[in-house]
Amino acid sequence: MAGYSGTVDRLIDAFGRLPGVGAKTAERLAHHLLKCPAEEALALADAIRDVRERVRHCQTCYHLTEAEHPLCGICRDPRRDASVVCVVEQPRDLLALEKAGTFRGVYHVLLGRLAPLQGMGPDQLTLPALEARVRSGTIQELIMATNPNLEGDGTALLVANRLADSGVPITRLARGLASGSVLEFANKEMLADAINGRQRF
Incomplete structure (x- = not known):
């Protein structure tokens, strides 16, 4: 069966490799680009x-930032409480918590979670940078906000074990979030309750 031109097929294939984009959606996106104005x-x-060229990870928390700013907007904000650090898996989890509007501390993005079957071990996470921040003596509380599922809980346990001798209290989000859910899809009220009802790990 004949396909499209090689160029269009490559575009469809590229769209199809994006997460959550199936073959039909990839084809629709390619056709949209063919029909829309060139601009x-x-x-x-x-x-x-x-x-790809301008976005980097913050030198402190590993959130996303522009290349001309070594620190992200949250780390640069003097109104944030830098002594309370909320640990999340990905930048999108940080953004979900920010939408709740109740947390005034800062963050640390692990850039993943323990998932051995997908090749994600402790070495692929930003754990050394987190340990250095905690052991610097400026942190008064560490909030574990990993996703409430098997991998997220395992990641939180690993962090807690590595920092058990630091003297810094480690709390976790309250279980207002359903087990097996994902922070990114929780509504802001649920996230606000989870932040305000956090408890010791």
């Missing part, structure tokens, strides 16, 4: 290029 398609290409 719109090229603006998308420019945005993709810019994000």
